[in-house]
Every structure is written in structure tokens, then in C-alpha cells.
Amino acid sequence: MRYPMxxxxxxxxxxxxxxxxxxxxxxxxxxxxLHGLLSCAEWTGVRLAVLLEEAGIDPSAQxxxxxxADASGMSRSVPLAKAxxxxxxxxxxxGEPVRPSNGYPIRLLLPGYEGNMNVKWxxxxxxxxxxxxxxxETSKYTMLLNDGKSLQFCFTQEAKSVxxxxxxxxxxxxxxxxxxxxxxxxxxxxxxxxxxxADGGASWAQAALQEPVLxxxxxxxxxxxxxxxxxxxxxxxxTDDSGYMQPSRSKxxxxxxxxxxxxxxxxxxxxxAESGEVRHVxx
Amino acid sequence: MALAESPNLGKVASPDEIASWDISIxxxxxxLPPGSGTPRQGEQVYLAKCAACHxxxxxxxxxxxxxxxxxxxxxxxxxxxxxxxxxxYATTVFDYVRRAMPLNxxxxxxxxxxxxxxxxxxxxxxxxxxxxxxxxxxxxxxRMPNRDGFVRFxxxx
Numbered sequence: 001m002r003y004p005m006x007x008x009x010x011x012x013x014x015x016x017x018x019x020x021x022x023x024x025x026x027x028x029x030x031x032x033x034l035h036g037l038l039s040c041a042e043w044t045g046v047r048l049a050v051l052l053e054e055a056g057i058d059p060s061a062q063x064x065x066x067x068x069a070d071a072s073g074m075s076r077s078v079p080l081a082k083a084x085x086x087x088x089x090x091x092x093x094x095g096e097p098v099r100p101s102n103g104y105p106i107r108l109l110l111p112g113y114e115g116n117m118n119v120k121w122x123x124x125x126x127x128x129x130x131x132x133x134x135x136x137e138t139s140k141y142t143m144l145l146n147d148g149k150s151l152q153f154c155f156t157q158e159a160k161s162v163x164x165x166x167x168x169x170x171x172x173x174x175x176x177x178x179x180x181x182x183x184x185x186x187x188x189x190x191x192x193x194x195x196x197x198a199d200g201g202a203s204w205a206q207a208a209l210q211e212p213v214l215x216x217x218x219x220x221x222x223x224x225x226x227x228x229x230x231x232x233x234x235x236x237x238x239t240d241d242s243g244y245m246q247p248s249r250s251k252x253x254x255x256x257x258x259x260x261x262x263x264x265x266x267x268x269x270x271x272x273a274e275s276g277e278v279r280h281v282x283x
Numbered sequence: 284m285a286l287a288e289s290p291n292l293g294k295v296a297s298p299d300e301i302a303s304w305d306i307s308i309x310x311x312x313x314x315l316p317p318g319s320g321t322p323r324q325g326e327q328v329y330l331a332k333c334a335a336c337h338x339x340x341x342x343x344x345x346x347x348x349x350x351x352x353x354x355x356x357x358x359x360x361x362x363x364x365x366x367x368x369x370x371x372y373a374t375t376v377f378d379y380v381r382r383a384m385p386l387n388x389x390x391x392x393x394x395x396x397x398x399x400x401x402x403x404x405x406x407x408x409x410x411x412x413x414x415x416x417x418x419x420x421x422x423x424x425x426r427m428p429n430r431d432g433f434v435r436f437x438x439x440x
Binding site for chain 1: 286288289292293304305306307308309310317339346356358361362364366369370371372374379380389390422424425432433434435436438440
């Protein structure tokens, strides 16, 4: 490969991840079924900007259309600024060629952006004046609000965190010292802090972040917790380095309505029973 | 950080090379091919190629419902978004059907068939008349009921 490359760690999260939490009642599942549409890897490839500069950029272009070679020709419009920014034409994932299921031979990597926009099996980039208004940025991936309008081009997967242990299925043992641990990530940049609550949000303590804390990458947090054996609710809340703080579920739904369907990044709550059983709750 | 230097190994593609790949349709109709179709012709395409998944007259089942009015989006119930009550541009329907449908044989429809079946779906949704021919001129002129239903996101919303 003669073209200059770079490597960076980035998460890819589906904009529909955690969509079950828009439901009225907490869905009785654990971390993977509820929040598992998320991955993080080291991506290596050529900056799209290098290729666009070489090709020459029409001065009237403000957007690009990225199109895949899959049977559906899945395509999304991306602002030129992002295309000329950190957008990567990814050729390798974790040091090996991108696998067929992940978009071989090349995929578009847009750090921090909706998973769908990281077009797999990339076959074509077209510069356009305005967005193409494809199926996936109109009929899908738009958020239906209470007033009947839909938010469109919600590119960034906003800051979010989830406690992975304890969590449903990982039943607690006897009361005593436990380590609460989980993952946090933000499409706006680096995780700046994660706070953990063991009393349903009444009080918060800062968790330790696993270094290195990288931008638009999954960050593990850990916090010691002395469980007294009584019923309680565990929560985590993250703030990124843009200052954005993960909202409570009730605030998110108050702002966007319960039918937004995408971009659920509200605070996630696990209810711990005296028996040590952990289940999904709203708090 | 300065952009790394390219070895400039790219080859300029000829218009012919680009043409067969350039299948995207802009919201103003840019890229729409020659050809045309009527809702009546589209009904034949639909019965042969679409009904098995999208149901009789676009009613859905087992797959996405294509036809339905604004009442399906009324508050207090799970929204059912259809082409008629939600899609902002008719050109998107053409773009998507041509590149992605039918699911098991995408890109198999001729351009005339795409115009026709798009016209059929638009007619079922009450957006165009039964005798309205769809082509490169007529399609972008169709104003979908939910054209003004979208707001661009900005952080903080």
C-alpha cells in the first residue's frame, strides 16, 4: 500500500442501540441484548481527506455521498467537513484486513458518528452540493418528536455509559466489597469523567477511568462499592470533554419524546434485590 | 496536523466508467434516468415483485408497510411510518427501490419498472393521481405530505 496511513481506536455504535429503553416498561434483559450494538477497535487506513485532495474538490461541494457495494447499495450523506476531518478509509481492523462481515475490503470510518454512516463495502464517494436524502437518513435514523417533526442528521453518538457488572445475569453474592465496572464512550470526544451511584441517583461518586482515555473510543470505568445487602439501584453517568453530560432517561424522553426510537443515551439503571438478583429498572 | 502527502496514484475515471455506478438520485431529481411508468403499470410490477413481502396494496406483512396516512403517526401509539405519511422525497423512493429492491434480487428492475412501481405506491398513498405518469420531470415535482416534517439536529436538542 503506497498511500500514507494512520491508525486510531474508535467505537462504532448503532444509532438504534438501547432503543428498547424508549419502551414504557423496562425490558427484562441484560447488557448485551439491551446495549450490545456497540464495538470498539483499532482502525488503520487512509484519511479520506488525502484522497479527496488528490482527486480535487469541487468548490460547490458541501457534502459527500458514501455508497456501499452491498446488495442494497446502502448510502448515506456526510458533511464535507467530516469527510475532510477525521474520516478514514479503513482497510484494517485490529491489524488484520477488515473482515467480510465488517465491510471488506474497505469501509468508511467516521469516528463518533452513527454506526450506519460507517459505510461498509465502500464502493463510491460522490461530492454533492446538498445531502442526497437517502432512505437511511429520512425514513430511518430520524427521531420522531412529540410535536410530530423528526430530527434529521443527528450524526453524533452522544456520551453514554453502562455498568457491565453487576448487571442482569451476574447475580451478587454475599454483602461486602464489590467493584462496579462498566463502559463509557462519546462521539463528541474523550470521556472526561464517569460518576457512579449506588442509591438510585441520590448521590454520586467518581469512578476511576482505565487509561489511555482516547477520543471516540470505549473507556472502562471502575468504582469500589460496599454493598450492605439491601435493595438498591445502580447507575452510571458520564461527561465528555466537550462538557456534555449523559442525561437521565426521564430528561431524554422529556426532550425528545418516547417515540424518538434512535440515539437512546439516557442513564441506565440496574436494580439490585436483597437476594443479589440484578434486573433492569427505570429510576 | 498537516495532511500527509499522497503518492498521486489515482486514475481519472471516464464519464462512461462513472455512469454505470452513479445510481444515486438527488432530492431535486438529479440523476433520474430516461424512462417512465404509470401507477397502472406499477401495479403489475408490484404484484409480481413486491406483494409477497409488502402485502396487498402495500399494507405490510410480513415486511414494511408502504401505504398509510397521517393517523398512523398520531401520538399515544407506536408510530407506523409509511412512504406516504413519512418519506419527505419521492426521489428517495426511486433511489432506494432501484438500488435495493426486491430484497432478494436488488437492481433487477428496469428504470421504467421503477418509475411505474414508485408511481403505484405514490398513488396508493393518495399522493398522485391514478393517471399521473412518473418520469424524470414529474417525480421530483411530487411534494410528499411530510416534506416539511424534518428539522436538522443541532447539539442540545
